[in-house]
Amino acid sequence: MRNILAKTTSTAFALALSLQSTGVLAELDKPIMDPAVPFDQMDTNLYNHLKSTPSTYEAWEYGYLPARCHDVAESWENKSPYDMEVYNVLYEDCDTPWVICRHKDSPMSIEKMIDNFGRLPVRLRNLVRVQLAFPARSEGQLLAYAFSDLGDIVFTGDMYPYIRFWFHEIGHIRDANVNASAGDYSASDAWLTEYDKDEYICDAYAKTNNAENFAQEVVVAGYDKIVPGGIAGLVPNYEDIYNQFVNVQEVMGDELCPGGTCDRLFEDDHIVCMGPDAGCVTERDHIAARDVRLASRGEEQPHICDFGL
Ligand SMILES: [Zn+2]
Numbered sequence: 001m002r003n004i005l006a007k008t009t010s011t012a013f014a015l016a017l018s019l020q021s022t023g024v025l026a027e028l029d030k031p032i033m034d035p036a037v038p039f040d041q042m043d044t045n046l047y048n049h050l051k052s053t054p055s056t057y058e059a060w061e062y063g064y065l066p067a068r069c070h071d072v073a074e075s076w077e078n079k080s081p082y083d084m085e086v087y088n089v090l091y092e093d094c095d096t097p098w099v100i101c102r103h104k105d106s107p108m109s110i111e112k113m114i115d116n117f118g119r120l121p122v123r124l125r126n127l128v129r130v131q132l133a134f135p136a137r138s139e140g141q142l143l144a145y146a147f148s149d150l151g152d153i154v155f156t157g158d159m160y161p162y163i164r165f166w167f168h169e170i171g172h173i174r175d176a177n178v179n180a181s182a183g184d185y186s187a188s189d190a191w192l193t194e195y196d197k198d199e200y201i202c203d204a205y206a207k208t209n210n211a212e213n214f215a216q217e218v219v220v221a222g223y224d225k226i227v228p229g230g231i232a233g234l235v236p237n238y239e240d241i242y243n244q245f246v247n248v249q250e251v252m253g254d255e256l257c258p259g260g261t262c263d264r265l266f267e268d269d270h271i272v273c274m275g276p277d278a279g280c281v282t283e284r285d286h287i288a289a290r291d292v293r294l295a296s297r298g299e300e301q302p303h304i305c306d307f308g309l
Pocket residue numbers: 168169172211212215303304305
């Protein structure tokens with residue numbers, strides 16, 4: 001079980017490939033609409049119509065962090081948990097803080113993360129537990145992944161100018177939690193029936209598999225709700241994907257609309273010590289606790305989204 005918890009990126013990609021080859025996450029065979037949805041033109045309009053929510057934040061005491069932040073730093077990004085900064089972020093529309101873990105060398109400042117996240121409708125923020133920011137894995141690469149079963153999102157590289165990627169990653173979380181015990185909604189008959197009503201998919205990235213198509217449609221659905229003129233104002237042939245994004249809007253309801261207040265989907269992650277050098281745990285206890293944790297998470301497979309520009 002433990003070896004599924006990939007120690008390296010290549011293991012994770014190999015896993016994704018093996019799932020694709022079994023047909024679980026197969027590439028889609030529908031053609032891409034022409035023109036495709038110009039996702040790269042969405043961010044400016046989204047920023048113009050999503051106001052930043054006033055907020056305050058404070059750093060955690062050194063030495064402790066959410067277990068997810070420890071384990072992603074160590075096992076996924078090959079970084080030291082001791083280099084993680086942890087913050088509680090309190091927005092004025094919610095009396096519960098969100099936790100953000102930022103590697104000290106992330107190109108994305110904590111202020112920019114707070115700004116982007118605070119622009120999202122609060123009912124969409126409800127789906128998120130912990131957010132993490134790391135340096136890009138390689139020059140110019142933008143890669144994000146979501147542990148969609150528990151609402152945790154990892155960003156590598158400077159995602160700040162691309163608020164659409166926040167919608168996309170939260171789309172994966174929604175996909176996994178429409179009916180968590182039944183598996184991803186994007187693999188359900190309900191979704192595939194709507195998908196089959198359309199002749200096209202929205203862009204090349206959506207072609208990757210049903211889950212990525214659904215996440216891209218969440219971006220389309222959100223844009224359509226938030227920006228005046230909707231998706232029709234961005235792409236004239238929007239009816240090519242009409243049944244898909246309207247279904248997302250029906251499934252997500254007011255999560256895509258600004259306003260309201262918070263009602264969080266997930267409990268907070270539990271807190272662990274950074275490690276023996278932080279003085280809060282012995283090395284033996286730290287490793288024992290980590291191994292129990294990793295074993296219990298053996299099945300976890302995040303959706304890895306490569307937004308390389
Ligand atoms: Zn994705």
